[in-house]
Amino acid sequence: MTHSMTGYGSASMEKAQWNLNWEIKSVNSRHLDIKWKIPPALFYRQTGWEKILRKYASRGRVEIYLDMRILDPDKLGLEFDHPQAMAMIEELKKFASSTGYEFKPDLNVLLRMQSMWQEKSSSMDEELLSDLETCLEKALQKWNDSRKSEGEQLLMDLQERITRLKSSLAQLEDLAAGNTDQRFQELRSRVDRILGEINVEADQNRLLQELSLMADRLDVSEEITRLRAHLDSMHGLVATSGEMGRKLDFFLQEAFREINTCANKCQNTQMSKIAVDFKTELEKCREQAQNLE
Helix, strand or coil: CCCECCEEEEEEEECCCEEEEEEEEEECCCCEEEEEECCHHHHHHHHHHHHHHCCCCCCEEEEEEEEEEECCHHHHCEEECHHHHHHHHHHHHHHHHHHCCCCCCCHHHHHHCHHHEEECCCCCCHHHHHHHHHHHHHHHHHHHHHHHHHHHHHHHHHHHHHHHHHHHHHHHHHHHHCHHHHHHHHHHHHHHHHHHHCCCCCCHHHHHHHHHHHHHCCCCHHHHHHHHHHHHHHHHHHCCCCCCHHHHHHHHHHHHHHHHHHHHHCCCHHHHHHHHHHHHHHHHHHHHHCCEC
């Protein structure tokens, strides 16, 4: 199943001893970049939880928040370093007194300092750890469901856009079919007129050869053939499931290369307009593809 890299999910659990709330947000990124915002007491669990998350995603910038309220401190397996906290507060009081500043301790700052917490002989409550992981899995499921839903919408949009691109390419091909011959005749008429005005005779064989080369430089048939192949590849990709973001990005880059060459060669107003509209639609496809995993 194809997923968007953008998603959101949350899950909560309330018990007599604790309240837990996980929140997960993600946006697109070239690689999997995971940012944890959890209490310091749980830093050592990140590696294990990250393995769980990697089962769901391979790309994207993911931010994970945990709001944990423990009603029984012993469940954390940690104790607050009261002597060190008191020593710090006393020193800050002395400093404030010597400088004339009013000092009001902010205990929240102390609580957030990892160095103020020490492990007790007993480890963190096993039931708490189990609930944390269970709640995290629920949040991940909801987050993944939201990514799946958006991924389906992105694929539908891409399929419609690729169909429109194929239609535009067919119009471009129809106009290009007679463009080379038309340009050849225009160039020949212009050269004949100039030669007539200056009363100069030219080697007709050499003239036709040079005019043919000039007209061929405006031929876009090869570019159109490659463009069709890229569109067919993209259409095949979005009709399947699984990771496709990087592959789509590659084919879109190649399609941009070919349509830019077509646009540079176009001497026809209608062809130029189709090429511009084609590039606009390709850019919209690229924006959508960049959100796919």
